[in-house]
Amino acid sequence: MAVNGRFDRPGAEVSVVPAQVNRESNAPIEVTVVLPCYNEQAHVLAEVERICVAMDASGLQYELLAIDDASTDRTLEILRGAAGRFPRLRVLGFHRNGGSGTARRIGTEQARGNIVVWTDADMTYPNERIPEFVRLLLGDPHVDQVVGARTSEQGSHKFLRVPAKWLIRKIAERLAGTRIPDLNSGLRAFRRDVSLPYLRLLPPGFSCVTTITMAFLHNQHDVYYLPISYARRSGSSKFHFVRDAYRYLLQVVRMVMYFNPLKVLMPPSLLLLTVGSGKVVYDLVAHPVRIATNTVLLLCAGLIVGAVALLADLIVRSRIDWPPGNRS
Template sequence: MADAVELHSLPPIALADVLVLSVVLPTFNEAGHVIEELDRIDESLVAAGVPHEILVVDDCSTDGTAEKVEAWGRARLIRLERNRGTGTARKIGTRAARGRYVAWTDVDLSYPNERFPEFVAELERSGADQVVGARTREEGTVKLLRSPTKWFIRKLASYLVRQPIPDLNSGMRVFRRDVAARYLDLLPPGFSCVSTLSLSFLANEHPVHYIDIEYRARAGRSKFHPLKDTYLYVLQVLRMITYFEPLRIFGPLALALLGLSTAKLGYDLIAHPFRVAGITLLLYIAAFNTLALGLLADLSSKGLMSRRARDDLP
């Protein structure tokens, strides 16, 4: 049975066709600073004249975060009955959003959330489908592990989409709700949901723009688990490459196996004329099987994307 979701809604503040921005905020034990962040976001959008709503998706906090948000009185509050992860919280909030655009960010005071009006203006000025805040430096936990891992994954992801990615997993972004709706089912429950959304847009040629932002030390305790979340992050990026562009993985692997088997065949013919080792034949079989698997995966991927595109037609 699916988990129940408790939703507290304010009276409608605007019709969906005039509500510009829905700010989706996942929270988990953020009672010490959540109101400061809510005030900062709300005041900046009001000052800029951006019609908006704020949705807080509380991921089963135990420190009174949800009660503080409810008492604040200017947000729609969704309370999850068990802890389901930041990716699930963002997905639920995005599906409940009513604005033309959706903003994602964290409430730990690390992102310059007062700059959301600038992100909205860039979306409308440029016609991009997503605007991402590209952090100029790393202030997260376990920097010795995270920095090289993020560099490697960013290079791998750039290989997939054939363009540089300044910041793959920034938590601060604004995107078009109707475009993101096509890819919400792909989002994992954990921290890699933001990189998954970036890759979904980029791999399908949706324009993504970047704005440099400062990144501060977070308030409160980090929920990032260095080994587990890094492993899941790497795995998710590889999964997305295999999903959207399988030949970018299987093609080079098949060519490498083909080159190795050909080199081994040359050695066999020189060392033992008219005799080919069994391992050489196995390498050739592995090369052609890998290529065939990649072609089948590519056909399947293109078929899925084609069906998604047809489903989006009016």
């Protein structure tokens, strides 16, 4: 039976319009599949059906939380019309576009399942394999997140996108100190209770998937990578190469700064101090009792960056990450 409800949260970037909610029974929900949708009218129904068929066959207790991000087409109308066919479907509709990161954050907050799955509605990810992701989490209590590692690249701007993503991934691996087969895969399953302290860190755009990966890795949560295929998307891509690649890189550096600023700031500080010290020796040999102005600037810059690194590290170590709802 479908009923209308409203979902209000303090501090949310977007308002949420009344949404259709399907509650089949009082049985506990094991899994919540969060499906952000934006202008997906041509294929969103096929994606909902594919997910529901796979989850129904798995025997898992689940809900499918489809979030319409203020689509300008008939996506929301189609989703609400599908509620009668799919009793596990729950629909939220935003008043204005908030980005996929906002949709995923709010979806995770509203999830009733202990395990949350993120995926896309553009037919690119093998969503029929979602039960496999969930069972990996259920079968191994030490794993907190399962990420679908794509074995091919089918996105737009392929010749620019592949090397750019490779470079950003290598930077992330260097800063995180671990191998990351796929940094920004949109298909993943994780434990909701583990993710809650990090939801406030999620940016509104595509780099939210990068953020949740880096947050888990930096806090010693085990992440398992499961190889998956990746199909050509249906509809038009919302990815903008220059803008989103810049955001990915910026978010990687931001997350490392948040958890371990010494890894970002101390190397340039030591480099500046080393070059400056070498320049001091050169100046004294070439021009006795005279140190050049640029040498002094190098040393001062190295000391300033080093001081900021130590101060940032002190702030990180003294910070208390209050769980959501328990902040004083």
